[in-house]
Amino acid sequence: MEKEHxxxxxxxxxxxxxxxxEASSFRLTEPRKALLELILSAEGPFSVPKLLxxxxxxxxxxxxxxxxxRNLPVFEELKIIEKCDFSGDTTFYExxxxxxxxxxxxxxxxxxxxxxxxxxxCIVQAQVTVLEKLGYTGLSHKLExxxxxxxxxx
Amino acid sequence: MEKEHxxxxxxxxxxxxxxxxEASSFRLTEPRKALLELILSAEGPFSVPKLLxxxxxxxxxxxxxxxxxRNLPVFEELKIIEKCDFSGDTTFYExxxxxxxxxxxxxxxxxxxxxxxxxxxCIVQAQVTVLEKLGYTGLSHKLExxxxxxxxxx
DNA sequence: TATTTAATGCAAGTCACTTGCATTATGTTT
DNA sequence: AAACATAATGCAAGTGACTTGCATTAAATA
Numbered sequence: 001m002e003k004e005h006x007x008x009x010x011x012x013x014x015x016x017x018x019x020x021x022e023a024s025s026f027r028l029t030e031p032r033k034a035l036l037e038l039i040l041s042a043e044g045p046f047s048v049p050k051l052l053x054x055x056x057x058x059x060x061x062x063x064x065x066x067x068x069x070r071n072l073p074v075f076e077e078l079k080i081i082e083k084c085d086f087s088g089d090t091t092f093y094e095x096x097x098x099x100x101x102x103x104x105x106x107x108x109x110x111x112x113x114x115x116x117x118x119x120x121x122c123i124v125q126a127q128v129t130v131l132e133k134l135g136y137t138g139l140s141h142k143l144e145x146x147x148x149x150x151x152x153x154x
Numbered sequence: 155m156e157k158e159h160x161x162x163x164x165x166x167x168x169x170x171x172x173x174x175x176e177a178s179s180f181r182l183t184e185p186r187k188a189l190l191e192l193i194l195s196a197e198g199p200f201s202v203p204k205l206l207x208x209x210x211x212x213x214x215x216x217x218x219x220x221x222x223x224r225n226l227p228v229f230e231e232l233k234i235i236e237k238c239d240f241s242g243d244t245t246f247y248e249x250x251x252x253x254x255x256x257x258x259x260x261x262x263x264x265x266x267x268x269x270x271x272x273x274x275x276c277i278v279q280a281q282v283t284v285l286e287k288l289g290y291t292g293l294s295h296k297l298e299x300x301x302x303x304x305x306x307x308x
Numbered sequence: 309t310a311t312t313t314a315a316t317g318c319a320a321g322t323c324a325c326t327t328g329c330a331t332t333a334t335g336t337t338t
Numbered sequence: 339a340a341a342c343a344t345a346a347t348g349c350a351a352g353t354g355a356c357t358t359g360c361a362t363t364a365a366a367t368a
Contacts (some may be wrong), residue, residue, distance in 0.1 A: 005368085019279070019341070025345090026345085026346095027333085027334060027335075027345065027346070029333070029334075029345090029346060029347080030333085031346080031348095032346085047324090048324075048325080049323085049324075062348095062350080064348050065324090065325085065348095066325090066326085066327095066347080066348065066349080067346080067347060068350070069324090069325060069326075070326095070347085071346090084296075089243075089323075089324060089355085089356090090323090090324065090325095091324085091325090097161060106296070106297045106298060106299070106363070107298055107299070108298075108299040120298075121277070122297070124276070124277075124278050124297065127299070128299070131299060135304030136299075136302065136304060136305060137302045139299055140299070140300050141297060141299040142260070142296065142298050142299075143260045143276065143278065143295060143296070143297040143298075144260060144261055144262075144295065144296050144297075145260070145261070145262045145273075145282070145290075145293055145294070145295040145296075146283070146290045148290065148292050150289030150290060152286060166340065171354085179314090180314085180315095181314065181315070181364085181365055181366075182365095183314090183315060183316080183364075183365070184364085185315080185316070185317095186315085188317080201355095202355075202356080203354085203355075216317095218316070218317050218318080219317095219355090219356085220316080220317065220356090220358095221315080221316060221317070223355085223357075224316085224357095225315095225317085232339060243324085243325085243354075244354090244355065244356095245355085245356090
């Protein structure tokens with residue numbers, strides 16, 4: 001039952017997104033609707049290339065890469081999605097309308113298949129142990145802080 | 155005095171690097187020597203573009219980007235440098251011959267000037283507090299684990 | 309010194325992402 | 339409802355980091 005509640009129905013997410021748009025000066029256009037649809041059905045974090053590939057099979061709407069690149073930042077501003085910074089050549093985002101993403105969390109990235117799993121907690125070393133118990137091997141982790149340095153804060 | 159020992163003399167680092175090369179089948183060629191020189195005098199983490207720019211002023215040796223791109227992985231294999239994964243479009247490395255880099259550590263990246271400072275310790279939340287005391291503002295941090303997932307571990 | 313083999317450097321290519329600009333869609337005003 | 343103003347789209351072309359192919363050159367080996 002807990003599990004059933006974990007992921008809100010897509011309809012509810014849609015409504016939240018629609019509200020965000022209405023509260024803003026951005027227009028919820030057809031391409032944006034289609035993109036939102038695509039994003040809401042994405043499994044875990046997604047990148048532009050990943051989205052474009054997932055949409056390939058003769059969809060009614062053609063996704064222009066440029067439009068996607070231009071709209072993800074819009075969605076981000078509307079707090080529909082959020083960047084999750086894996087290093088690598090592509091930028092990943094994830095939906096944050098869903099309450100399961102409300103809290104601070106991190107990810108495990110598989111070195112081989114690049115599968116990305118979210119973790120719902122955040123304790124560095126203890127977490128490694130847990131991950132090992134879950135079957136992950138060869139684990140390393142990276143932690144970076146981002147902020148404004150004293151010189152620039154000045 | 156402690157501080158004096160922090161950074162080994164460049165000569166010692168050179169010797170270590172030379173030894174690594176001799177123990178391997180890689181050749182310590184002129185371009186590699188010049189690149190090594192450049193790297194050993196770099197302040198903190200460096201990227202290929204950064205190196206290329208820093209070498210600009212009519213140096214005796216011309217650095218071909220391709221050679222640099224091809225050699226950093228060689229240096230990495232020889233444990234002379236190591237990737238440090240900031241997200242962003244460019245790959246950063248840092249020298250690990252110097253013993254101050256022997257232990258596990260992270261970095262603070264300035265959102266504005268992209269200045270990168272190393273941290274010699276690793277405690278997540280406590281660290282944020284310390285950084286704030288040091289004058290950093292608007293701090294956020296990111297932590298990612300990298301490993302092989304249960305599926306791929308077989 | 310000759311030979312083999314690794315390393316270099318130029319040209320060209322890839323891939324994620326951005327920019328410019330004319331066209332189209334949307335929301336607003338009359 | 340028609341006309342207007344403006345935001346959004348999509349094509350083409352441009353960046354910038356990095357990679358690849360290949361002929362040339364330099365370094366270790368015979």
